[in-house]
Every structure is written in C-alpha cells, then in structure tokens.
Amino acid sequence: MAQESTETPATFSFQTHPSRYKHLVLSVDGPVATITFDVQEDQGLCDGYTLKLNSYDLSVDIELADAVQRLRFEHPEVSAVVITSALDGMFCSGANIFMLGSSTHAFKVNFCKYTNETRLYIEDAIEHSDQTYIAALNGTASGGGYELPLACADICLVDDRRSAVALPEVPYLGVLPGTGGLTRVVDKRMVRRDLADIFSTLAEGIKGKRAVKWGLVDAIFPSSVFMEKVYERAAGIADGGHSGCEGITLNPIEPEIDDDGIRYQHVELSFGPVERTATVTLTVPDTLPSIPSNPAELGDNWFALRAFRELDDLLLRVRFHYPEIGLLLLQTRGNSETVLKLDAQLMEHADHWFVREVMLHMKRVLKRLDVSAKSLFALIDAGSCFSGSLFELTLAADRSYMLEEDGVSIALSELNFGRLPMGNGLTRLQTRFLADPKHAASLTDNRDTLESDDAEDLGLVTAAFDDIDWEDEIRLAVEERASFSPDALTGMEANLRFAGPETLETKIFGRLSAWQNWIFQRPNAVGKKGALTLYGQPETAVFDYRRT
C-alpha cells in the first residue's frame, strides 16, 4: 500500500450531505436557496485550532463544494443562491490561520487548489446553470472570507460603520490571498491596480460607500433592511426559477480501499506497476440505458454521471492522501461503441437540464485532472475504449501511448469539439494543435475508427508500439518518469499543459498559485520567525528584507 499523507489519511472522505453538515446550513425556498456559514469552532478537521469567526478549514470547504454541487443536481429549480453568515458582525474571516500555520507545504498547496476549484465551480454554475450567487455580507468579510464573495455575481455589504471587506494576508501574514483574490480583484472586478494595491495592504479593509466606489462590492444596505434588500435582489435575479425541473438525488460514492488500491463501481486505482505510480482504470459497462422522456429519471447511477463522480473523488483522494504517487497511468476498459453511443445520447438531449449538468460535471472533472500535480500517461491498449468523451482523458494526459494491434482503436465524437473545454477556453484538441488550427478544425467531422497508424498520422497519440516493444517501452517511460524530481515535473507540467490563451482560471492556477506556492516556502512566511508561523502569538515576525 502506498504511503499516506499525515494530514488526510486514506480513511478521510470528501463525501458529505446537508444532513451531516457541521458548518453550513443549506436551505431552499422555491427558486432561491441560501447557504449560511455557521462554522462550529471545535469541529474542524484536526485538533490544534478552533474555527473562530467563521474561519474555515478543509472540512468547511468540502461542505461548500457539496452544497454547490447539490444545488445543481438536486435543486435545478433554483436560480439564485444567497451566501450569508449566522454570526453577528462577521461574514467569514477566511481560511483558519492556525490551521494553515500548522500544515505541511503540500497540504497548504492542495487545500488552496481545492478551495480555488470550488470557487470556480460557483462561477461555472452562474455562467452555465443560471444559478446566480449573491454574497450577503452581513458582517466583515476578510481574506478568504472576501475571496468567496469575489466568486459570486453580486456582493452586498451591510453598511453599519464597522463591517468591511479586506484582504489582510500581505500585512498580517506575509502571504498572498490564496484563493484567487488578487486575480479577481484586478481581472474580474477590474479594480484599478493602484487601488487594489492599497486595498491588499490595508488590514482593516474598506467599508461603506468607498467599497462600492472602488468596485469591491456591488451594493451596501443599512443593517435594519439588509437581508430584506438582499432577498429582494435575489428574487429579482431568480425571476421565478427554472420551472419544470425536478432534481435527482446524489447518493454517496464511497470506495473500497485496501492495500491494493481504491475501488468504485466504474473506476479503480491500483498501486503500481512501480513505486510512486498508480494505474487508474475506468470501465464502461457493456450496455447503457436508453434515454427516458425525462432524462433525469436516469438518476445518479447513470454511468456518465456516476463514473465521473467516482473519478473526481479519486482525484481528490490521490492528491491529498497519496502525495508520493507522482504518475497516474490512465486506462479504460469496455467498448468504444458504447462510449460513442453515450456521447450521441448526451448531445441529442443536451438541452435538457440534467444532461447539460452531466456534461458540465464531466467538464469540471476533466479540468480537475488538468490541474492535478501528477504526471499522466494514457495507455491505449487492448480492451480500451478511449473514444469520444473518454478520449479527453488521453488529451489531458502528458503523453498517450497506443498499442499497434488490430482492434485497438480510438474515435472522436461531438463531445471533443466544445462541450468539454479546458480552463484556457479552448478544447483539448485546439490546445494540442495550436500550431495548426486548420488541422484541429479538419477533425471536426472525423468519426472514423482510428487504429494506431491513423491516430499517429493525425497527431492524436504521442507514440505507438507493437506488442513486442509495448511492455519494455512503457516500463522504461514509467520508471524514468517516476525517478525525476517531483517539483520539477509539477512546474514543467504547469507550463506545458496550458499553451495558448490565458483566462481568469489559468491565471489563478498558473501565475497566482505559483507565486503563493513560492511564498509558502519562504522563511518570511513559514520559518520559525515567519509571519504565518507567529500569527496570533505575542512575538512579532522577523523578516529577511532582501527582495527577490
């Protein structure tokens, strides 16, 4: 069995349910839902810190991610979501500093990546599911507590002469706001950079009319009418909600875990073939159901949803629980025809809310794969079915190897041409063929069954080997990859995977996160006398003031 992380052992689960929430309350009232932060101080993930002032740790953010996901699948009628706080005078004080201060570097990085993904999912729900998030800041929103509202479409702040929005990380902690704050302030809300500079160094933050004037919030209302005004706005935005949509139930997807690996219904991870590697196999059932007149009746057991939920859960587990696994070998098992038929069904019913949500979910899971700090090799071998939507797995991989053998083939489907874009806004095929957009476009109508010769000619796989060479070539490539410096690979992949245009999303995972990761290594933040280390203690941080 692979070595586990100290912070999140293999038994730790990313699954939850509103009935088990400790920190959030999710309520739905017709077209308007409300997520209320009521963080329980002593119910954090680990001992050693208390979640005061609605500060959060991973356990809180897992509930938030769950709520955002459930609203899409279980409450599709909802079209406006209010996020607010149960505390008086405090919306949210951000990621818990004592939790961060006591975490390993790897955990900090993974924690920030996960919280970033959740905030991007909020923006994805606003843009693609018409579920508009309204942040109702009934008290101060500080640090990550303001970065969450930044992901919402509308930010309302109570005007009570004391509640402010703030990014106090630089002055208080010597680190950056790590959840997209700097990027969203200048790139999404387009706050003037000099005002953003003042704001990001002003620990006490900015309140009232000035917060509106600078573009940091959209509206302010007095305490007496605050929630009333917020719900007026929410009702206006909701506009009656999405009538005729009835949600499904997302059941838990807990895997079996033992010394050999992790097993779900369709997705399986086995440790090996060599140290620090694991093989992920996605198996497609022989037959898939036809689509009923109400596709939502397929429910959460539908392969297209279930398999990608399993893959998503697995990715989180591999990131958090198995840091030493550096290379994932991606395999599929099943019949390409089945996958292509499923893709055709998805496209045929793309206008139905449930089918749309299933495809949006596939998109998000593939994006999570793109930004995972694990090397990815796809193995297109006998019995595989890397076609259509599943071909995206090979395109997300750093390399794809294909066996030269009769019957081993791939094929494209409509899902490769726009429904599953990367964070840079391009399809994976467009990113792959950045040098030759015509070639990328020429593939649009290609529905051929492509064996290795054709796939290589079209540039769709990295290399093909016959069965004499296959085993040796793969073994050599895998052993070599597993021997390299994991840090160099993370940096290399972060640069090679996202050619082409940059977006808010790629800026957050590229520029912002990379700088934050650097700062998270610096003694000025995490050394014995670092600002993050000493936060809340009587001693003052001591800086090495040499600028780098």
Add this chain to the structure above:
Amino acid sequence: MAQESTETPATFSFQTHPSRYKHLVLSVDGPVATITFDVQEDQGLCDGYTLKLNSYDLSVDIELADAVQRLRFEHPEVSAVVITSALDGMFCSGANIFMLGSSTHAFKVNFCKYTNETRLYIEDAIEHSDQTYIAALNGTASGGGYELPLACADICLVDDRRSAVALPEVPYLGVLPGTGGLTRVVDKRMVRRDLADIFSTLAEGIKGKRAVKWGLVDAIFPSSVFMEKVYERAAGIADGGHSGCEGITLNPIEPEIDDDGIRYQHVELSFGPVERTATVTLTVPDTLPSIPSNPAELGDNWFALRAFRELDDLLLRVRFHYPEIGLLLLQTRGNSETVLKLDAQLMEHADHWFVREVMLHMKRVLKRLDVSAKSLFALIDAGSCFSGSLFELTLAADRSYMLEEDGVSIALSELNFGRLPMGNGLTRLQTRFLADPKHAASLTDNRDTLESDDAEDLGLVTAAFDDIDWEDEIRLAVEERASFSPDALTGMEANLRFAGPETLETKIFGRLSAWQNWIFQRPNAVGKKGALTLYGQPETAVFDYRRT
C-alpha cells in the same frame, strides 16, 4: 550606505563594449552581423566555476545584451544577425550549473530575469527593428543554450548525427529551463504538448529530421555546407539591409557611487528616506535641442536616450546590488512643457530609425521597471514634471501620490497611447482602466494641464494630499510598505500589475518564473542532496518524492 549583495557588489558594472568582450565576438559585414559565442572558461564573474562548453554566467549575458543593444543603435543598417559558436560540436550548453548551484536564491532569480529580458529584447529587435536573428547551431544547444535560439526567428541545426537541441534541466537538475524555454516551445513554436513533454525530459535531446518534424528547429544542413547555408538564409532575410542608416555611438554611462547613493547625469538614486527605501530622481534639463535634419546627430547624449539608459542601468544595479531596498520612490524634476515638447518631437520624427529606436528603448526600460521586484511609489510634488512619457513612470508605479498645490500638474501626450505598451500588449492607461475602456479612450485627446483635482477625478493618480498632510501621509505609507514581508509584496505586485490579457512575455515573467522560483526554493533542487547542488558530483540526488 545600503547593504550590498554578496554576489554583485556596488562596484560591479553592467556596462561593456565589444572591444572589452571576453566571451563574445560581434562582427558586422554589411547588412549581416554575427555574434559568436567563444566563452572563456576562466573568465567568469566569480571564482569557483569554469565556463566550459560555452556555458554562460552573468558576465556572458551582459555582453549579449550589449551586443543586441549596440546592433540597434550603432549598426542600424544591419537587418540579419547570425548567432553561432566558435566551438566544435557545441553551440552553447546553457547557464553554468556550478554557478547556479553556488548562487543565492535572490541571485538565481535576478539572473534568470535578466537573461529573460535579453531574450525578449532579441524578439523586440526582430519585431520592431527588422533585425532578424538566426540561430546557427553548429553543435549541440542545451538548456539555456537552446532557449537562446528559441528567441530567434530562425533556428538552423547542423545535421552531423550528434548535434542536438535539448532541455535537460528537469531530468538532470530538478529545475525548469528558466529562460522562457517551456513557454516558447509550446506557446511560440507551438510544439504539441505531449512532444514537448518528451523533449523536456529527454536529457540527450533531439537531433536531425526529428527536430525539424517536431518544430524544434526550422532547418538542418550537413556540416560541410552548414555555415554557407546559414549565410545564404541570412542574406535572403537581410535583403540588402537598411540603407541610408548610419549608427551612433553608445558611450558608457558609469555613475558616481558613494554612501549617499548613485548619480548619473539625469538620474540619481539616494538611499532613504527610511531604511530599505531609496528615492530615484529623474531631472529634465531646462532646454532640449531641436531635431536636426538627421536626428541621429543628436547621438547618445540626447536626453530621451541618455536618461532612459541611466534609468535602465540604475534598475539593474538596484536589483542586483541592493537586495534589501524594497521600495523605490520615483520623483522627477524639471518642466512638464519640456517633456511634452520632447514627446512631440519624438512623434514628429517617429519614422526615423533613430527616433524609433529611442522610443523602443524607452518602452523596454519601462517594462524592466514593471517587472522589477521593488515596490514603486511615484511622488508628484512641487517641481515635478510627470507628463507624457514620464507620466508612464507614475502609471508603472504601484501607487502615485500627488501634492494639491497650484502649479503641481501632470499632462498626457501621444506617447501614453500606444508607443510605450506594457508586456501584456496594452498601454498602461488601458491596463489601469480595464473596467472602463471608454474612459481610457476618452483620454486620448486630453492634453489639458491637470492639477490634483482633475487628475484625481480622471483616476490618473491614486491620492492627493495638501501640503499640511503630504509629509505625514507619505511618511506613513513609506514606512508601512517598508515593513511588510518582501516576498508577499513581490507576489502581490506580480499579480496586480498585469491585469488583462496575457502574452508570451507575461507568461514568462508570471507563470514560468514563479514556478521556477518555487522550485529554486525546494530541497529537491537546492538542498544538500538536491539535484542542482549535486550536479557533476559522484553522489546522486536524493528526492523527497511527495508531489506538491
């Protein structure tokens, strides 16, 4: 006097001249120039390493930057530049590893930034000065030795069965190619990402036809005809050169340095007002010459060139020699009318090669300011002349403070609207007003003299104070800035300064450099058992394989 860097003391100069080159030979033959790498092993900047196999350190790169600059100003007739090597079988083996391994973190970061800037200047010369660089790889080009060709417009590789192009940093050193290599491979040459992945992990590199097929080089020629073919291509590209252009001489601009600061003719740095800060003052002469019929007769003493060369030299000195200076206060002295008249002259003669080069140089110096890891506050006070081209200094600053007083004013000129763009491709005004492009556009015709009220209303300055508050407000802001974690400020500024679109250039300084800086902090690279530390020694690196 401020504390100096251990690696480059205050006496170290960034000035050189072809007659004093140790490592390069610059020759000009009509429209075609040649830069030949002939690095002298024992003539590096520091003891403790030898520059074997045309590897380079800062002393080599200073010569390269000088050659690129002189070709633009001293040899404007040149339209093609061949870069090649005097060694047999080796073009360039990249940055010297023993130099990197023995350098401080800050030096590594500054060294990479400087080499990145030089390569971007090559691309700038190709795009804007019609001086097309052709890399003639008469032997292997490895690491930084291949990143230099990547900045050229045309890469020719000798086809001799052994010469290859390679980026061996990841497999050999556990770091990234730090001079734009990964970015240029996928974003400029648009090599397919999976092939780029193989290439960037293949220490021995790729040669011959495969290098052409993958897009890593543009042409291969056998040894027997290699240089002949290269010069044929160069002659074709040169197309006779730029006839009628006669260059000027760039004389040295060595400053006076003492305990108070650094003084040039027009630019001056004084340490203070408080610890870890310095004040940079640019003084505009009372009168400037009129433009002769051949503007090049103005020579290198023309204020528009001289002052920006001084500022450029100063920026390098402050970056390298004075790491503990974290905040630069930018001041100007002189008459705004003089600056505006100069700007009008620049625009009137913009089609003349020399005037064009002067403006391109201003652009590059301002970009160097943008990516300097120093906080920048512009102080628009009595006697200042922050108008037109010099107003860009305030726009490059993180904040600008303006004194409310009769006669203290700013004004815009045509140079604020396209001639001096940032690395993101936008003007500083466009970046500033990203939220309101109409406002940015509405300023195009504004030639008013703007005192503080108007400047504030138009959003052109951060804040204005009257003379009662000025001193206290500035003192507080300066002291506060100088107290923050320098690392957090570097990361914050790198994110706030570059809102809007991303380009090759911003990707290199944002995404790529940030990841490299992170890796340069990681024990797997720089620890006692790190790959960079142990390179060339019998001991093998020992990695902590946990992926982050």
